[in-house]
Amino acid sequence: MSSQADRPQRVLVVTPAFNEQAMVGEVVREIRTSLPTAAVVVVDDGSTDSTARRAREAGALVLSLPFNLGVGGAMRVGYRFALRRGYDAVVQVDADGQHDPREIPRLLAGLEGSDIVIGARFAGKGTHDVPGLRRWMMKRLARLVSRVAGVALTDVTSGFRAAGPQAIRVFSRTYPAEYLGDTVESLVIASKHGLIISQVPVAMRERLGGEPSQTSIRASIYALRAVAVILLSRIQTWPSPRQNPDPETAKSYGGQT
Amino acid sequence: MTGAHVVAALVALGGAGVIFELVRRRQIRDKYAVLWFVLAIGMTVVAFFPGLLAGVASFLSFTEPASALFFVALLILLMIVGHLSWEVSRLENETRVLSEELALLRLETESRPGFGEAIEDDDH
Numbered sequence: 001m002s003s004q005a006d007r008p009q010r011v012l013v014v015t016p017a018f019n020e021q022a023m024v025g026e027v028v029r030e031i032r033t034s035l036p037t038a039a040v041v042v043v044d045d046g047s048t049d050s051t052a053r054r055a056r057e058a059g060a061l062v063l064s065l066p067f068n069l070g071v072g073g074a075m076r077v078g079y080r081f082a083l084r085r086g087y088d089a090v091v092q093v094d095a096d097g098q099h100d101p102r103e104i105p106r107l108l109a110g111l112e113g114s115d116i117v118i119g120a121r122f123a124g125k126g127t128h129d130v131p132g133l134r135r136w137m138m139k140r141l142a143r144l145v146s147r148v149a150g151v152a153l154t155d156v157t158s159g160f161r162a163a164g165p166q167a168i169r170v171f172s173r174t175y176p177a178e179y180l181g182d183t184v185e186s187l188v189i190a191s192k193h194g195l196i197i198s199q200v201p202v203a204m205r206e207r208l209g210g211e212p213s214q215t216s217i218r219a220s221i222y223a224l225r226a227v228a229v230i231l232l233s234r235i236q237t238w239p240s241p242r243q244n245p246d247p248e249t250a251k252s253y254g255g256q257t
Numbered sequence: 258m259t260g261a262h263v264v265a266a267l268v269a270l271g272g273a274g275v276i277f278e279l280v281r282r283r284q285i286r287d288k289y290a291v292l293w294f295v296l297a298i299g300m301t302v303v304a305f306f307p308g309l310l311a312g313v314a315s316f317l318s319f320t321e322p323a324s325a326l327f328f329v330a331l332l333i334l335l336m337i338v339g340h341l342s343w344e345v346s347r348l349e350n351e352t353r354v355l356s357e358e359l360a361l362l363r364l365e366t367e368s369r370p371g372f373g374e375a376i377e378d379d380d381h
Contacts, residue, residue: 043360061368063360069353077357084361177353 011038011108012087014078016071017095018045021054024095028058031093034101041081042095043074051095071159072182076175079163083172090163090171099160103202107162115167115195116187118153119160119202134216137223144230145184149191153199157183160202167195174238184226188233262304269300296333 013031017024024042031040042055046068055062063077075092082090089111093099103119110117122139138157145156159182163171170193176185190197276293279285303310303326314325366372 061364063364065360066356069356073353073357076353077360080357081361081364 008037009088009108010086011035011089011091012078012082012085013038013040013091013093013101013104014075014082015040015042015055015060015093015095016045016074016078017042017047017051017055018068018074019047019049019051020095021047021049021051023097024051025054025058027093027095027097027101028055028060030097031101031104032059035104038091038104039087041078043077045069045071045074069177070182072175072186073177075182075186076172076177079168079172079175082168087168088165090168092159092161092163094159098204098206100203100205103160103200104162106200106202107160110198110200111162111164113196114198115164116190116197117162118155118158118187118197118199119162119204120153120155120158120199121202121204122154134219137219141184141223141226144227145187148188148230148233149197151197153187153197155199156187158204159183160204170195178225181225181229185229188230189238192233192236192238262307266301266304269297269304272300273297292337 013035015024015027015031020027028040028042031038040060042051042060042062044052044055044062044064046065052062052064063081065074065077078092079090089108091104091107093101093104099119107117107119122142138155142153142156146153167190170190171186174189174193176182176189178185187197273294276285276290276297280287280290307322310322310326313329314320314322317325317328319325319328
């Protein structure tokens with residue numbers, strides 16, 4: 001997609017981690033085995049345990065936030081890091097072991113024709129057990145976002161994603177930090193910026209460790225927020241990075257290696 | 258002038274006193290200080306000249322001066338709270354950017370050759 005097709009694609013795997021000391025080391029090692037050429041950065045989102053140390057020992061770079069910002073905040077640091085160091089692609093892999101790093105090459109392959117590739121459940125691959133009500137809500141959400149994005153998506157709450165250069169530029173400025181805004185809201189923002197979203201079916205594993213971040217009450221709040229976000233997106237305006245690159249932004253986020 | 262007017266005037270003057278003290282200790286931005294001073298002065302004036310309030314009420318076609326007072330007070334407070342929500346949102350965003358920058362800088366500093374060599378032993 002980029003003009004520098006002759007040099008190898010530089011891939012950065014970003015793993016947001018909040019108190020994931022049990023799994024983070026194993027996850028980092030697995031990523032490094034599956035993708036020896038990729039750099040791995042763990043964003044330690046204000047953990048109070050030894051997440052940062054475990055990640056470093058496993059060979060990851062660690063970005064330590066002074067306090068908890070949530071997945072969205074952690075991801076924006078990752079995207080900013082990628083932009084400054086000139087990476088061509090960012091892959092988000094959760095620290096709980098749910099995402100199989102062996103699927104990453106398939107996500108990256110999808111970036112040929114789009115700016116964001118979602119590793120999607122419910123797309124024919126793998127059996128992922130989700131309780132009935134939540135599954136129904138996830139489907140409704142997927143349909144709503146599909147309409148905004150103009151492409152059929154089956155799983156908009158998946159955190160397993162790859163982002164290309166355009167998406168990195170947009171997300172390093174706009175990735176939402178709001179509670180769970182990292183999933184649905186980021187896709188809405190992306191499509192508002194004219195980014196092309198696609199998905200590839202993936203199998204997700206059982207969480208290898210850590211606590212699930214969603215209870216049913218939280219899931220309901222999340223669904224309400226998601227609907228509000230989609231409605232709000234109709235009136236929100238963003239400066240378009242494609243049409244008018246802001247020289248100030250280009251300077252302050254400019255490439256430094 | 259009734260007891261209620263005296264109480265209102267005292268509250269207004271007391272509030273102005275608190276704001277004055279906050280300004281003196283540089284604990285409040287001048288833009289908020291001015292806002293609260295103006296409100297305190299307005300309250301005092303209304304307390305001493307209740308006729309003024311009646312005039313305003315009839316001008317706004319309220320039958321009760323008290324209703325007019327509540328209406329105006331509520332409106333002003335809503336505006337202030339709305340403004341503060343906006344300020345807090347901006348501050349939250351600024352804090353977020355700062356913490357992100359801090360994380361990026363920390364990684365850069367730590368990955369410099371020679372960083373932390375002296376304290377390596379304490380770490381393990």
